[in-house]
Each structure stands twice: as C-alpha cells, then as structure tokens.
Amino acid sequence: MKNGFTLIEILMAVSLFVSVMTIGTTVFLSSSRAQQRVALGGKIQSDARFVLGSLSEYIRSGTIDYSFAEYGAAIPVPVETLAILDRQDNPIIFSSKNELAEPGICPDAESSPCLALSLDGGATWNSITSSGVRLESLKFYIRPSQNPYESFGGSFLSNIQPSVTIVLSLESSHPNPDFRNLTFLQTTVTSRLYKR
Secondary structure (H helix, E strand, O other): OOOOOOOOHHHHHHHHHHHHHHHHHHHHHHHHHHHHHHHHHHHHHHHHHHHHHHHHHHHHHOOEOOOOOOOOOOOOOOEOOOEEEOOOOOEEEEEEOOOOOOOOOOOOOOOOOOOEEEOOOOOOOEOOOOEEEEEEEEEEEEEEOOOOOEEEOOOEEOOOOOOEEEEEEEOOOOHHHHHOEEEEEEEEEEEEOOOO
C-alpha cells in the first residue's frame, strides 16, 4: 500500500483553500473600502467645520453690508452671496464660484463649485473649500432684511440685531459615486457690532 493523497482529497483541500482565501480577500477589500469612505467623510466634516468657522468669525466681527448692490432695497430670502463689512468698513464677500465660468478660483475642476472669499469687494477671489470637496448648496438667510442702522421718518427700519443663518452642504468629489459623502450643516451667527 502506497502512502499519499487521492485525487478527491487533493481537490477538496484546494477548493477549501481557495474558498478561505476568497473570503479573506473579500473581507480585506470591504474593510479597505469602508476605511476609505470613513477617511473621506472625515475630510468633508473637517472642511465643513473650517468653512463654518471662517464664515462665523467674519460675521461675528463685522456687520451685514446692506448697501451691497445684489441685495437691492430689501434683502431677499435666501441669498447665495453674503456681503459683510469688517470693523474698518472694508468689504468682505462670500459666494459660490464655478470653475467653468470663472477659471482659477476653485482648487481644481472636480472641486467646482467651491466657496470663495473676496477681501477686496469682489476684484479677486480665493477658494476656502479644499481640493476634493465640492459645494453642493449654499444659502444665507439674513435677518433683518432691511438695514437696522438706517432711520426713516424718525424711526429705524428694524430693531433686530443682525444675524445670518448659514445652510451649507458639501460633498467629496471622488470619481467613484460609492465614495462620495454628503454633509449638511446649518448654524446661525449674530454680529457683535451694533452701530446705534
């Protein structure tokens, strides 16, 4: 009698090995994809916190620019461009910018549209959203809609402290739709300057 494995035993061992390796590879790839999705989600969350922090700081330390040309007599609700004045009355504008319409503002074409900041009244723009992040929606709800610092007929147009509610959604610009994370954020910020 010869010692050795039969053909059936070898086939069973090989098929068991292939099955275990396939399961192991599938688990590894699934966990790798999940880790990549979590990392992209963290990047989006971090970028969204930075954007809201930047917007909030400018709003708190400045005041709404009620004379901004796009607003007209009363600010419509909502608006997609926020114009504020800093403590020295220098204009600061936040707006959504599209790389196709205005090249050179967003970090790259995949990160368009982006949220852009102008510190000189709209002459030059810089993106405050990073590469790999696309601005899906941006709305500013400005309250009050009329200038509370202007008087008309001996009384002010509004007696409400100016505030801005920011509604923002950002998405990763990953080419694979399975890796795109969408983040919605909202906050309300009140100006600390009250000029009456």
